[in-house]
Amino acid sequence: GQNIDQPTEMTATEGAIVQINCTYQTSGFNGLFWYQQHAGEAPTFLSYNVLDGLEEKGRFSSFLSRSKGYSYLLLKELQMKDSASYLCAVRDRVQLTFGSGTQLTVLP
Amino acid sequence: NAGVMQNPRHLVRRRGQEARLRCSPMKGHSHVYWYRQLPEEGLKFMVYLQKENIIDESGMPKERFSAEFPKEGPSILRIQQVVRGDSAAYFCASSPDRANNSPLHFGNGTRLTVT
Numbered sequence: 001g002q003n004i005d006q007p008t009e010m011t012a013t014e015g016a017i018v019q020i021n022c023t024y025q026t027s028g029f030n031g032l033f034w035y036q037q038h039a040g041e042a043p044t045f046l047s048y049n050v051l052d053g054l055e056e057k058g059r060f061s062s063f064l065s066r067s068k069g070y071s072y073l074l075l076k077e078l079q080m081k082d083s084a085s086y087l088c089a090v091r092d093r094v095q096l097t098f099g100s101g102t103q104l105t106v107l108p
Numbered sequence: 109n110a111g112v113m114q115n116p117r118h119l120v121r122r123r124g125q126e127a128r129l130r131c132s133p134m135k136g137h138s139h140v141y142w143y144r145q146l147p148e149e150g151l152k153f154m155v156y157l158q159k160e161n162i163i164d165e166s167g168m169p170k171e172r173f174s175a176e177f178p179k180e181g182p183s184i185l186r187i188q189q190v191v192r193g194d195s196a197a198y199f200c201a202s203s204p205d206r207a208n209n210s211p212l213h214f215g216n217g218t219r220l221t222v223t
Contacts, residue, residue: 030208042112042199043151045211087150091208094164096141100150 002026004099006088011105012078020073020102022088033096034062034073035087043087046073078106110135112215113182114200120221121190129185129218133202140183141201141212142175151199157183190222 003025012018024032031050035043049055049064049071061074073086085101113132121127133140138159143151153167157177168175172190177183187194197219201212 033211042214042216045213048209048211050209089151094156095153095166096212097153098143098151 002090002092002095002097004088004090004097006086006099006102008100009103009105011107013107014078014080016078017074017076018078018104020075020086020088020104022071022073022099024069024071024088024090024099026069026090026092026097028092029066030091030093032062032064032071033089033091034060034071035089035098037085037087037101039085046086075104080106080108082106112137112200112202112213114198114215114218116218117216118219118221120223122223123191124189127187127190127194127220127222129187129198129200129220130182131185131200131202131215132182133200134204134213137202137204137213139203139206140177141203142183142185143199143201145197145199145217154185187220190220192222195220195222 005023033048034046037043047062049062054063059076064071083106085103087101088099089096115130140157142154145151155168155175156164160179172188174186197217199214199217201214203210203212
């Protein structure tokens with residue numbers, strides 16, 4: 001089975017940097033995804049990691065350590081529009097299993 | 109290239125009625141996934157289908173729920189004899205293949221309210 005843990009809520013200030021952590025326990029591992037979901041909208045794909053290390057994509061970066069079952073999403077130069085829920089998801093052989101999401105609030 | 113299309117966006121049903129949720133995947137995508145999301149909770153996997161085949165239905169309740177993805181037409185998630193606990197947002201997602209690095213592309217969801 002899968003077990004994915006993320007903090008429920010985080011708050012940060014506009015222009016700052018925030019790191020959202022995700023730990024997982026899985027019987028099989030074929031990659032980890034991060035999604036962004038604004039209230040009432042569809043989740044949108046942010047990043048994919050399957051090898052250890054950091055993947056950078058503009059203001060967003062994602063890190064993976066397979067041996068530790070750990071990932072984080074790093075958001076730089078926060079903007080008000082970054083207020084959303086951030087979902088960590090792990091792919092096993094077939095399914096993509098989601099964590100409960102971290103609700104990020106960006107304050108002016 | 110149109111994204112994943114779900115309809116209706118909102119659906120209200122009385123207890124005991126049937127709910128039919130439709131999903132048209134992105135063009136070129138033959139893999140469809142259904143997820144359920146309760147308020148303030150994450151997405152819970154329900155079923156994974158490829159054209160005309162159910163690949164994994166381990167997240168589907170054993171009774172009242174069924175899903176199909178026919179050769180022609182959209183995927184349908186069907187809930188018979190709905191109860192208040194079925195009220196949730198139901199998201200459909202699609203991917204072009206089963207490659208591990210293929211992200212799922214989500215539709216805007218159908219919000220089911222059972223009165």
